[in-house]
Amino acid sequence: MSYRAPLRDMRFVLHELFEAEAHCARLGNGLDRALIDEVLEEGARYAGEVIAPLNRESDERGARLEHGAVSTPPGFREAYRQYVDNGWASMTGPVEYAGQGFPQLVACMFHEMLMGASLSFRIYSGLTEGAVLALHRHGSEALKAIYLARLVSGAWTGTMCLTEAQAGTDLALLRTRAEPQADGSYRVSGSKIFISGGEHDLSENIVHLVLARLPDAPAGVRGISLLLVPKFIGLPDGGLGERNALSCGALEHKMGIKGAATCVMNFDGATGWLLGEPHQGLACMFTMMNDARFQVGLQGLGIGEAAFQAALGYARERLQSRALGGPAQPQQAADPIIVHPDVRRMLLTQKTLVEGSRLLAAYTARQLDLEHGHPEPEGRRAAARRAALLIPLVKAFLTDMGQEAASLAVQVYGGHGYIREWGVEQLMRDSRITQIYEGTNGIQALDLIRRKLIGDGGAELVALQDELTALCERQRRRADLSELATPVLARLHEWRDLGAAVIAAAQDDPEEIGACSVDFLQYSAYVLLAALWLQAAARAQDALHAGSDEAAFYEAKLHSARFYLRRILPRAGSHREALLGGADCLMAMPETSFAF
Structure with missing residues (x-):
C-alpha cells in the first residue's frame, strides 16, 4: 500500500x-x-x-x-x-x-x-x-538558552509527561513529587505511563516536560507544577552533561502504532527546573496541549486520506460482478467494484469527510496563527477565542472520521482488508488511539460544552454561526448555488437554537452536560463542514465560470459537495434527536440493573 x-x-x-x-x-x-x-x-x-x-x-x-x-x-x-x-x-x-x-x-x-x-x-x-x-512561552531565559535551539533543530526531542496509573483524565490524583534544591533546581520522583517517545534512539537527548507537585502544593489541579526534566543535563555550549536519574521501565504492548515507543517513565530524584510559576503547571501545559490536540486531529486526517487512497486504488482494480445497469467493461471477466453504488457510497463518504476535514483543519490552523501573529491585540484575542472553540471539534471529529474512513477501507477490500498483507487493517488499528489520547473524544465533547459553550453563554459559538451564516447567505443569492445553500442555512439556524437549548437544559440539570455533549459536538462538526463545503463549491463554480483548464477537478468538488449535503449532513439530524432525548434515559436506571 x-x-x-x-x-x-x-x-x-x-x-x-x-x-x-x-x-x-x-x-x-x-x-x-x-x-x-x-x-x-x-x-x-x-x-x-x-x-x-x-x-x-x-x-x-x-x-x-x-x-x-x-x-x-x-x-x-x-x-x-x-x-x-x-x-x-x-x-x-x-x-x-x-x-x-x-x-x-x-x-x-x-x-x-x-x-x-x-x-x-x-x-x-x-x-x-x-x-x-x-518552553518558549514559560521557560526562563537560562533554560531557553540551553534547550530551545536544540529542540527547534530536532537534535533533541521533547515529550509531555502527564499520565500516571491512577491519574489519567483526572490530574487532581497526580502523585509525582518535585523537591526544591538549594541551587534552584528540583528533584523529581514518580512514574508516568503512556509517554510517547519517552525513550528512543533518534535524538541525542530527550527533554521531558513533567507535571508534578511541590511540597507546599494545594490539593487538586491547583497544586500542579510543570518542570523541564532532560534525559541528559544540557550544557551552555549545547553539549551534553551527565545522565539524569530517569529511565524507561517498560514499553506498552499496543494494538497499533507499534513503531512508536509508548513508555513507562520512572523519575528517581531526577534533576528538573520549573517552567512558569509554582502551581501553575496545568495552565502552562495547555500551551502544549492545544497544539497536541490539533496535531492529533491531523493524525485522524492523515490516516483518513491514506485509507481513502487505498480503498480507491483497490476499487479501481478489483474485478467482481457486473454493474447493475449492464457490463461496464465487457472485455473484462467482471467489472471493477467502483461501478457498484454501495462501493461508491463508501468512497464518497471517505472523500467528502476527508476533504471537508482538511478545510476545518486549515480554518483552525489560520486561527492558531492569528492568535500569536495578528498585528492587532484584539485580533489576537479574537483568534484565541475562535481557536479554543475549534480545537475540541478538530481533535474529536477528525479522529472519529479517520477511524470511520479506515473501517470503510477494510470494507471496500472485503476479506483482503481483514488480513495484514494489504495494510488497511493497520490503518484501522493505528487510528484507534487517536480517539483516546490527548484527552478522549468524550472529554473533548465535555470541554466544548462546559468551557466553550456554557463558559461564555454561547457568545463565541454564536459569533462563528453569524460569520458562517453571512457567507452562506451570499451563496444562497447565487442561482447556481441556491439549492446547495438552502439546507446549510437551515442547519445553521437550527444549530443556533440547539446551542441555546443545551445551555438551558444544563442549567436545569447538570447531568445534561454529559448526556448531550458527544451528540452536540458531532452535530456541530457536521454543520460546520457543510458550511465549509458550500464555500468550496462556490470557489469551484467560480473557476468553471472562468473557463478553468482543470474543469474535471472543479466538477469533482461540486459532485462532492452535493454528496456531502445530501448523504452526510443528514447525520446531524440524528445527533440532534439523540441529544434532545435528555439525560433521564441515561441516569434513571440503577447501576445494579446493568447486569444480573
Missing part, C-alpha cells in the same frame, strides 16, 4: 479558499505562493518516498526495549536524520532560535502528509513542537 500526498487538494485549500499568501503577508513572514508550493512538493516527496515505505515494517517489527534502551524500527533513524538535516524539524520553530517560523496553515499540510505516510514515525517528532511552544 502506497501513500501520495494530495497536493492538488492542498493547494486548493491553501490558495483558493484560505489565501495563504495574503495570510503570510499579514503575519509578516515573507512566504509567497511559489515558496509554499515548493515546500509542499518537497514534503510530499519526503513523505511518499522516504517515510511511507517504512510504515509496514514498523508495524511488524515495532519499537524494542533492551537493557533500558529503546530501538526504533529499521529505517527510522536514517529517515529522522533527513528530517533534521532538511529543516523539517525547525519548520514552525521561532526564528530567534533558528526556527523557520512557518505558519500552521502551511505546516499543517506537511504534518498531515507525515501522519498519512506513517503515524508511528510522526509521533516521535510531534510532541517536540509542543515542547518548544511551552
Whole structure:
C-alpha cells in the first residue's frame, strides 16, 4: 500500500479558499505562493518516498526495549536524520532560535502528509513542537538558552509527561513529587505511563516536560507544577552533561502504532527546573496541549486520506460482478467494484469527510496563527477565542472520521482488508488511539460544552454561526448555488437554537452536560463542514465560470459537495434527536440493573 500526498487538494485549500499568501503577508513572514508550493512538493516527496515505505515494517517489527534502551524500527533513524538535516524539524520553530517560523496553515499540510505516510514515525517528532511552544512561552531565559535551539533543530526531542496509573483524565490524583534544591533546581520522583517517545534512539537527548507537585502544593489541579526534566543535563555550549536519574521501565504492548515507543517513565530524584510559576503547571501545559490536540486531529486526517487512497486504488482494480445497469467493461471477466453504488457510497463518504476535514483543519490552523501573529491585540484575542472553540471539534471529529474512513477501507477490500498483507487493517488499528489520547473524544465533547459553550453563554459559538451564516447567505443569492445553500442555512439556524437549548437544559440539570455533549459536538462538526463545503463549491463554480483548464477537478468538488449535503449532513439530524432525548434515559436506571 502506497501513500501520495494530495497536493492538488492542498493547494486548493491553501490558495483558493484560505489565501495563504495574503495570510503570510499579514503575519509578516515573507512566504509567497511559489515558496509554499515548493515546500509542499518537497514534503510530499519526503513523505511518499522516504517515510511511507517504512510504515509496514514498523508495524511488524515495532519499537524494542533492551537493557533500558529503546530501538526504533529499521529505517527510522536514517529517515529522522533527513528530517533534521532538511529543516523539517525547525519548520514552525521561532526564528530567534533558528526556527523557520512557518505558519500552521502551511505546516499543517506537511504534518498531515507525515501522519498519512506513517503515524508511528510522526509521533516521535510531534510532541517536540509542543515542547518548544511551552518552553518558549514559560521557560526562563537560562533554560531557553540551553534547550530551545536544540529542540527547534530536532537534535533533541521533547515529550509531555502527564499520565500516571491512577491519574489519567483526572490530574487532581497526580502523585509525582518535585523537591526544591538549594541551587534552584528540583528533584523529581514518580512514574508516568503512556509517554510517547519517552525513550528512543533518534535524538541525542530527550527533554521531558513533567507535571508534578511541590511540597507546599494545594490539593487538586491547583497544586500542579510543570518542570523541564532532560534525559541528559544540557550544557551552555549545547553539549551534553551527565545522565539524569530517569529511565524507561517498560514499553506498552499496543494494538497499533507499534513503531512508536509508548513508555513507562520512572523519575528517581531526577534533576528538573520549573517552567512558569509554582502551581501553575496545568495552565502552562495547555500551551502544549492545544497544539497536541490539533496535531492529533491531523493524525485522524492523515490516516483518513491514506485509507481513502487505498480503498480507491483497490476499487479501481478489483474485478467482481457486473454493474447493475449492464457490463461496464465487457472485455473484462467482471467489472471493477467502483461501478457498484454501495462501493461508491463508501468512497464518497471517505472523500467528502476527508476533504471537508482538511478545510476545518486549515480554518483552525489560520486561527492558531492569528492568535500569536495578528498585528492587532484584539485580533489576537479574537483568534484565541475562535481557536479554543475549534480545537475540541478538530481533535474529536477528525479522529472519529479517520477511524470511520479506515473501517470503510477494510470494507471496500472485503476479506483482503481483514488480513495484514494489504495494510488497511493497520490503518484501522493505528487510528484507534487517536480517539483516546490527548484527552478522549468524550472529554473533548465535555470541554466544548462546559468551557466553550456554557463558559461564555454561547457568545463565541454564536459569533462563528453569524460569520458562517453571512457567507452562506451570499451563496444562497447565487442561482447556481441556491439549492446547495438552502439546507446549510437551515442547519445553521437550527444549530443556533440547539446551542441555546443545551445551555438551558444544563442549567436545569447538570447531568445534561454529559448526556448531550458527544451528540452536540458531532452535530456541530457536521454543520460546520457543510458550511465549509458550500464555500468550496462556490470557489469551484467560480473557476468553471472562468473557463478553468482543470474543469474535471472543479466538477469533482461540486459532485462532492452535493454528496456531502445530501448523504452526510443528514447525520446531524440524528445527533440532534439523540441529544434532545435528555439525560433521564441515561441516569434513571440503577447501576445494579446493568447486569444480573
